[in-house]
Amino acid sequence: MAKKDKKSKVAEKKVRVAQKQEKKASQKEKKSKTKSRDDDSDAEDVDLDAVLAEYAKQQEQFLKVTESPCDPPSPRGSSTLIASPSNDNELLLFGGEYFNGALASFYNDLFIYNINRDEWRKVTSPNSPLPRSGHAWCRGGNAGGVYLFGGEFSSPKQGTFYHYNDFWRLEPSTREWTRIESKGKGPPARSGHRMVYFKNYILLFGGFQDTSQQTKYLADVWIYDCQAFTWHSPVLPPASQKPDARSSFSFLPHESGAVMYGGYSRVKASAAAGKQTKGGGQASRTVLKPVVHQDTWFLRITQPPAEAPANALPTVRWERRKKAANLPNPARAGATMTHHKGRGIQFGGVHDVEESEEGIDSEFFNTLYAWNIERNRYFQLTLRRPRGPPKKQQQQGAERGRRGRGKADEEELLRNLAALESKGSIAAAADGEVSEPAAEVEDLPAKPEKTTTFEMPHPRFNAQLAMQDDVLYIFGGTFEKGDREYTFDEMWAIDLGKLDGVKEIYRRELEDWQGSDDEEEGDSDDEGSDAEDDEEGSETASTTATSVSAAPVPASTPAEPIPPSSEDATADTEEAATSSSALSDGLPHPRPFESLRDFYTRTSIQWQDVVIEELKYKYGGEQKSVKEIRKSAFDRAEEKWWDCREEIRALEDEQEEAGIGEVVSIADRGSDAAGGGAGRRR
DSSP, X not given: OHHHHHHHHHHHHHHHHTTSOOOOSXXXXXXXXXXXXXXXXXXXXXXXXHHHHHHHHHHTTOOSOEEEEEOOOOOOBSOEEEEOSSOTTEEEEEOOEEEOSSOEEEBOOEEEEETTTTEEEXXXXXXXXXXXXXXXXXXXXXXXXXXXXOOEEEOTXXXXXXXXXXXXXXXXTTTEEEEOXXXXXXXXXXXXXXXXXXXXXXXXXXXXXXXXXOEEEOOOEEEEETTTTEEEOOOOOTTOOOXXXXXXXXXXXXXXXXXXXXXXEEEEEEEEEEEEOTXXXXXXXXXXXXXXXXXXXXXXXXXXXXXXXXXXXXXXXXXXOOOOBTOOSSOOBSOEEEEETTEEEEEOOEEEEEEETTEEEEEEEOOEEEEETTXXXXXXXXOOOOOOOOOHHHHHHHXXXXXXXXXXXXXXXXXXXXXXXXXXXXXXXXXXXXXXOOHHHHTOOOOOOOOEESSOBOOOBSOEEEEETTEEEEEOOEEEEXXXXXXXXXXXXXXXXXXXXXXXXXXXXOOOOOOOHHHHHHHHHHHHHHHHHHHHTGGXXXXXXXXXXXXXXXXXXXXXXXXXXXXXXXXXXXXXXXXHGGGSSSSOOOOTTOOHHHHHHHHHHHHHHHHHHHHHHTSXXXXXXXXXXXXXXXXXXXXXXXXXXXXXXXXXXXXXXXXXXXXXXXXXXXXXXXXXXXXXXX
């Protein structure tokens, strides 16, 4: 019976922390994280207004914005990480919270990570948001900058909570924060929400509000006009569908609005109370049931017509999409996602499974997925060890084939790539006016080689993700074992173009848990019992997930594919035509083992023809210069290369298994094509 009680406690704890945003309805269940003064550490009814006022007073002691080198950030969860919109060499990290088993801390630090220098810098400011976690921020789109809204703060023992409804703008180039006092009414206070940009607008949806009595999930949409400096809550069309209330979902930008997937909430449900009524029936009680959402929605934004008044508002409509094909199986909470080249990149997550009446066990994941937004299909991304050098004959044949290509196209490509890398324009590159790279990059001191592994980072949920220059950065995240909660103190980088390993940016050992002795003793008992259970069920254990009853946290755990369910297999069949259309739409498409550079060199003339035809028929004969056409052709080629990346990678894997290391077109082989019939018979 003692073990059953212990397991029930673990189950409740798991539900609460599954999204790192969830707080229980009663004070007893609220055992998350908080920030407090040492002299308030034992108080349950802290005056949060006084605590926050003290923080604001301390912040005023900084007379100006300062920036100084520092060590990597201390471990934290529910922070925000984003690639700087004004510098393609920087990542920005703000806020978060940390729980050590006894107390928790909230932060309002702004950290800057310089990628080329592998250097962290800390920014202090007399005017910045107060400590918080569970906030949301996003790029400002056409308006520039980074916008932040909301978040939460609480007393040390989580007896009282405070949700923010303040709105801020960060200018990344100067590191200056500005609090935005918008005209009219703005969104209510919340945390666990998400924001994206669309043209001159900031879109906000969902989240939750936590009081001492209940947790309320939200389903409202708010739009901020960056030109008129106003918030407004659009009126949805009558009788139209809309998503259920939720928090901690994925919200990605789209050229026509935004796309939303998944999320977490708790809904009321009836459960047996274990007692019989006078009539002999079974009594029931109302409980809050956790729900991991797997639906996909498109938020379509229609801007006012040109002849509309200056203060006209855009119209908003939710459109439910079909179930995504090849969804990660099983469903998981805390799987975070970031946007990259028309795709969503998802990592990690946790899945709670009720194995027996003794309680709920949890699986943690470290799998990496790409979600093709347009085709609504998931592809699992796996790491690939570097290929060995191709055979000498293949190298010679490929070299002769390349020599047969037009030199003009090759020189044009080099100019275009040089312009993009140096932040110049392709138009300037065509005239030979490519600016030199910044001296900062040229004069960099030699950096120690980073450790690279071919295993994915340890399974976790709520890791922070950011994309910069086709490289995915994974910061922090949380893992649980029994009542212990581990916040990872590390950051990793994965090149999505190569998937040639995981680079360790930094990694520090996890600090000891500061929970009570009772918890530690209980964990020891459970570990012994669970070890026996693991031996009995080892044949069915999944290698892609880690249970809370598993061994202590290792440095990394290998990831392997998860077989799809029958429902997912059906979805795969339904989406087969759509998924293959990327390779059969009549447009040039990449070949196996072909880099983006080689792809554009080979197909640049074709892409320029595509752009010219579109201008002629789709845009009514709109005129563009040769330089603009070349720039559009490169953009279209890059978009196609990434759109086909997963399918081409699958072909590469098949050909590598067959012993083929490189594919050379017969048309590119020039004189080598003679006698090709005999070669094909061998």
